[in-house]
Amino acid sequence: MKNFTTSASQETAFTVSQLNRQIQQLLEASLPWILVEGEISNLAKPSSGHWYFSLKDDKAQIRCAMFKGKNAAVRFKPKDGDMVRLRARVTFYGPRGDCQLSVEGMESAGEGALQQAFERLKNSLQAEGLFAPEHKKPLPTKPERVAIITSPVGAAVRDMIIAFRRRFPLTELTILPSLVQGQDAAKNILRQLQRADGSGHFDAIILGRGGGSLEDLWSFNDETLARAIFAANTPIVSAVGHETDFTIADFVADVRAATPTAAAELLSPDRHQLIRQIEQQEKQLVRRMSRILEQSQQQLDFMTKRIRHPKERIEQQQNQLEQLKRRLQQSMQRKVLEQQTKTANLAHRLERNSPTRRIDQNRQKLKDIDARLARALNNTLTNKQTAFARIIDKLNLVSPLNTLARGYAIASKDKQVIRSIKDVEKGDAISVRVQDGIISCEVTDN
Numbered sequence: 001m002k003n004f005t006t007s008a009s010q011e012t013a014f015t016v017s018q019l020n021r022q023i024q025q026l027l028e029a030s031l032p033w034i035l036v037e038g039e040i041s042n043l044a045k046p047s048s049g050h051w052y053f054s055l056k057d058d059k060a061q062i063r064c065a066m067f068k069g070k071n072a073a074v075r076f077k078p079k080d081g082d083m084v085r086l087r088a089r090v091t092f093y094g095p096r097g098d099c100q101l102s103v104e105g106m107e108s109a110g111e112g113a114l115q116q117a118f119e120r121l122k123n124s125l126q127a128e129g130l131f132a133p134e135h136k137k138p139l140p141t142k143p144e145r146v147a148i149i150t151s152p153v154g155a156a157v158r159d160m161i162i163a164f165r166r167r168f169p170l171t172e173l174t175i176l177p178s179l180v181q182g183q184d185a186a187k188n189i190l191r192q193l194q195r196a197d198g199s200g201h202f203d204a205i206i207l208g209r210g211g212g213s214l215e216d217l218w219s220f221n222d223e224t225l226a227r228a229i230f231a232a233n234t235p236i237v238s239a240v241g242h243e244t245d246f247t248i249a250d251f252v253a254d255v256r257a258a259t260p261t262a263a264a265e266l267l268s269p270d271r272h273q274l275i276r277q278i279e280q281q282e283k284q285l286v287r288r289m290s291r292i293l294e295q296s297q298q299q300l301d302f303m304t305k306r307i308r309h310p311k312e313r314i315e316q317q318q319n320q321l322e323q324l325k326r327r328l329q330q331s332m333q334r335k336v337l338e339q340q341t342k343t344a345n346l347a348h349r350l351e352r353n354s355p356t357r358r359i360d361q362n363r364q365k366l367k368d369i370d371a372r373l374a375r376a377l378n379n380t381l382t383n384k385q386t387a388f389a390r391i392i393d394k395l396n397l398v399s400p401l402n403t404l405a406r407g408y409a410i411a412s413k414d415k416q417v418i419r420s421i422k423d424v425e426k427g428d429a430i431s432v433r434v435q436d437g438i439i440s441c442e443v444t445d446n
Contacts, residue, residue: 020094027099031090036101037109038062040082051078055086055101064088066103074106075245076213083109107213114214118221121248125223130230130252137235137254143203143267145172147196147234149189152177156210156260160239163264168271174202180209185219190228197232204267205232207249208239208260220247229253239263404435411441421446 014022038055045051049068054061064086066074078084085108088101125131146164150157152175164171176192179185189207196205207220207229219225220240229236229252238253239260250256257263351357396402404410410433411418418424426446432439 016097017094020092020097024092024094027090027092033087033089033104034101035085035087037083037085040078040080040084043078043080051103053078053080055084063098063100064103065100066106070104071106073244074213075211075241076108076216078106085109108215114218118214118248121221121223121226122251125226125248125252130226135230139235139237139255139266140203142168142269143171145174145202146204146206146267147174147176147202148206148208149176149178149192149196150206150208150260151180154210156208156239159259159261160206160208160264163261164268167265167268168274171268179219181212181216181219186222186225189219190222190225193225193228193232193236197234200233202234204235204237206237206239206257206260206263206267207253208263209241210260211242211245217241217245217247220249222248225249226252237263237266401435404433409434409439 036055038057038061041054041056041061043051043053049071051066051071053064053066055064056062084106086101086103087105088103090099091102092099129135148157148160150160157175161173164173174196176196178188178192180189193205193207196202209217209220211217217240220238226248229238229249235255236253237255237257238247238249239257239262240247240249241259243258255266257266411430412433413424413428413430416423418430424430424443424446426443428443430441430443432441
């Protein structure tokens with residue numbers, strides 16, 4: 001600011017523009033960023049997308065402007081009478097000489113206490129391990145039945161249904177309606193969660209709603225609900241708010257989706273991708289079947305060369321049958337001949353060893369022996385007779401009888417030849433043998 005002099009001749013007057021520009025420079029330099037709380041009044045939302053309103057308390061007010069690029073990040077829908085906390089720059093609009101706030105961020109005035117409560121609960125549950133990755137259940141790749149716990153009206157449920165129908169319409173969706181904002185919302189969500197998980201019917205459960213302020217999403221920061229999510233047996237996807245919104249349910253759930261639509265996409269396989277996979281598998285199957293058919297054709301050609309016409313097979317089998325028949329007949333004949341030979345041999349052996357035959361043979365042998373014995377006896381007798389005759393002849397040559405025949409006699413006493421007169425005494429009885437007999441005598445003189 002220029003200094004005023006006491007001399008009228010040295011005084012320099014500001015133009016209004018210069019003054020307002022000086023004021024603007026001083027304000028914006030001394031107050032670059034501020035936090036200010038107050039009540040919204042005279043909120044205007046023209047088609048340009050900018051917001052214009054006044055922030056007031058019981059004693060004063062100031063104009064505010066929040067431009068389109070900034071107000072898109074506000075997580076609730078402000079209205080007249082709402083208590084808000086603003087992060088803003090003080091600006092001075094020179095053409096009108098107005099001072100206003102250029103708002104960069106807006107949150108409900110109660111969000112500060114809620115944020116502190118949120119952080120305390122988050123730290124407590126995290127310390128207990130409810131957020132630990134090892135407790136997270138994997139999502140099914142192709143869930144058949146999915147439960148969606150959300151408000152039955154609104155963009156969130158429509159977006160999820162549309163995403164499922166677009167990506168994989170075969171998924172069976174069950175909408176379990178619940179309050180998602182307000183005093184009883186947490187109890188409603190908890191009841192529907194326990195109902196869905198306890199049924200065992202669903203492959204996955206989505207907890208979802210659209211975006212909003214921390215106060216709007218506070219039902220998903222309930223400790224009882226968080227513990228129920230952790231204890232559930234069914235995989236749970238939390239899809240609460242927008243990508244920048246975080247709730248306790250997001251941390252405890254098995255998977256956190258940035259938006260409800262993202263949750264539906266996580267649990268619904270892309271049918272176009274599935275079709276491509278099926279087409280690829282079909283091509284692989286066709287190639288594999290082609291290879292199998294080629295191999296089978298080669299095997300068929302090979303077997304066809306080896307396979308004969310049924311008539312030839314029948315003729316061949318008939319020839320084999322005839323050969324087998326002849327071989328069987330020959331074998332049977334050989335067996336019969338062998339048996340006959342064995343029987344004849346046995347009969348012959350039996351006949352040879354028969355008692356009657358043995359008796360006849362022995363009888364014949366006996367007859368032969370008798371005949372041989374008779375012949376031998378006759379021969380022996382003849383031989384003996386001949387020898388005896390020769391002996392007799394020889395004896396006759398020296399026989400006393402022959403001597404007697406010539407007139408000699410033999411005297412004997414007691415069958416002893418008397419060779420000397422000394423051998424007898426007078427009165428002895430003696431025998432005198434002559435040729436034709438014996439003469440008994442008595443010695444009368446010695």
